[in-house]
Amino acid sequence: MTSQTNGQFDxxxxIAGNWKMNMDHQxxxxxxxxxxxxxxxxxxDFSRVEVAVFPPFTDIRSVQTIVDGDDLKVVYGGQDLSDQDSGAYTGDISGEFxxxxGCTYVLVGHSERRTIHGESDEQCLAKINAAFRHDLLPVLCIGEGLDSRKAGEHVSFTLEQLRGSIAGLSAEEVAKVVVAYEPVWAIGTGEVAGPEDAQEMAQAIRADLAELYDAGTADKVRILYGxxxxxxxVGAILKGKDVDGALVGGASLDAEEFAxxxxxxxxxxxD
Ligand SMILES: O=C(CO)COP(=O)(O)O
Incomplete structure (x- = not known):
């Protein structure tokens, strides 16, 4: 176990804001x-709670200018990256770029990439490897659809996505991955998985990582709910001891609400 250094959090x-395809650079x-x-x-206090934003690609240069110019502690990342580093991949963005x-993070396998663009676990794994090649921290998104949830298969479905997306990574690499559990049926719908659901899945993810690697490695992985x-x-959701933050969509577009x-x-x- 890592020591209890940050209030109730190991x-x-x-707290990460995914702007999705909203907000032009201005x-x-x-x-x-x-x-x-x-x-x-x-x-x-950014050393207690890290704050990140994930703007569209076309905003990132402007975000960098503001962050550097005003010496902001907010960090940022891309919403996706190519599994390739350069070459004839029209429309794709390299982790190198x-x-x-100045990106710290990059989202990998958001459910909207998986459903709209058909991204597989295998592709997510290739993207995670690309992120590591360029010293970016991947935020791997996983989570079940409504059918799996209704069938009571949400844990096995989500863990299968996890295993497929991290297969072959070293313990050192896995410890750097942030896992975002985002049940597809709760995204943009106003439906929130209950705090118990978020904790149940975060705990299952951590237990699976401990089984695949070891408890020390699993303890280092941050698991977000989205x-x-x-x-x-958010207060009820982050009460779960395995839930280490949130990946926020709609509410991150309102500065006061996100703050x-x-x-x-x-x-x-x-309680
Ligand atoms: O997909 C999400 C964040 O990546 C969640 O979006 P909402 O917060 O709008 O439901």
């Missing part, structure tokens, strides 16, 4: 500046 919590700059001011006013723009997270439900989510410790439900 691992530094991560709107993105305004959103980021408002977020930074709001967090600054709230005296946000993301790194050069799907209709708001300031009003409020990042201040989730104020909303933590205790």
């Amino acid at each position: 691992r530094t919590p991560l 709107q993105g700059v305004a959103l980021l500046q408002k977020l930074a001011w709001t967090l600054q006013d709230a005296k946000h 993301l790194k050069k723009l 799907g209709s997270v708001k300031s009003s439900n 409020n989510i990042a201040k989730f410790e104020q909303h933590l439900v205790t």
Whole structure:
């Protein structure tokens, strides 16, 4: 076990905002500046709770300029990357380019990539390897659809995605992966998996990682929950001891609401 260094959290919590295909670069700059001011006013301690944004590719250069120019502590990443490094891959973006723009993270296998673009676990694994080649931290998204949930197969479905997407990674690599559990039926629908559901899956993911690797490695992996997270439900969701943060879609487009989510410790439900 790692020591209890950060309140109830063994691992530094991560609150991440996935802007999806929203916000052009001008709107993105305004959103980021408002977020930074709001967090600054709230005296946000970034060493306690990390805050990341995932803007569209066309915003990232502008985001970099603001982050560097204003010395912001907000970190950022791409919403996807190619599994290749360069070459004849029209429309794709190399991890090398993301790194050069100062990205820390990159999303891999978001459910919208898996469903709309048919990305497989195998491709996700190749993308994770590409991320590591360029010193980016992958945020691997996994999660079941409504059918699996209704059939009571959500855990086995999600763990199969996990295993397929990390197959062959070393323990050292896996420890750097952030896993985001996002049940597809809870994304953008207002339906939230209950706090118990989020903890149940986070615990199952950690147990599976401990079985595949070892407990020490599993303890290092941060596991986020995503799907209709708001300031009003984040406190209950992050109460789960295996849930280390949130991947937020819609609510991350509102600077005040997203800053409020990042201040989730104020909303933590205790009983
Ligand atoms: O897909 C998500 C984040 O990646 C979740 O989106 P919502 O928060 O809009 O449900």
